[in-house]
Amino acid sequence: MKHFLFLQASPEIVAPRLLGCLLVRELNGEQLIGRIVETEAYHQTDVASHSYRGETPRNSVMFGPAGFLYVYFTYGMHYCCNIVTGAEGEGAAVLIRAIEPIEGQSLMEQRRRRTGIEMTNGPAKLCQALAIDKALNGHDLTQSPLQLIEYPPIDQKFIAISPRIGISQGKDVLWRFYDTRSPYVSRV
DNA sequence: AGCGGGATTTTCT
């Protein structure tokens, strides 16, 4: 049985489709819920992608089936999370760059030691807010304690497109997507 | 508001 059929497309197709979908995290009996408002696509044919130079222990989840979580550690202190897309064997994923808190705000504030948009307006910030670390690398997003909830696509008129953030190569590719209505977008 | 630097460790060259 295949869940999340929409995730089996190329990441640049999936990335805007993930806007408006929910991430539901169960933590210590509480539910933390965030609405995805900013995403970036990465693919093995793309020089900015972790999968560009082929499969390694670090990026192997990217080459697996769609619907799993790829978590990586960077800058010596931060975790970032991606949703794997595409066909099995294709190194593709969508980086979740920002979410809008829907439920469990007080616990997110506590975890982040920040309030308001500073809770979740960046890829490493939302991972800290939702307690996502390497233990969730390879996690099946149809299962507890972290689930993706699919929603109908948001109206295209609310989607902005831009170059991706924080990369040194591939800056010409317009694979960043965000919901222009959300104050939680990491930058405009 | 915007810039510059430091934190800190994994990963690959």
Add this chain to the structure above:
DNA sequence: GAAAATCCCGCTT
């Protein structure tokens, strides 16, 4: 040994 899909703080305007 360098760079990294980042964040935070402090300083300047």
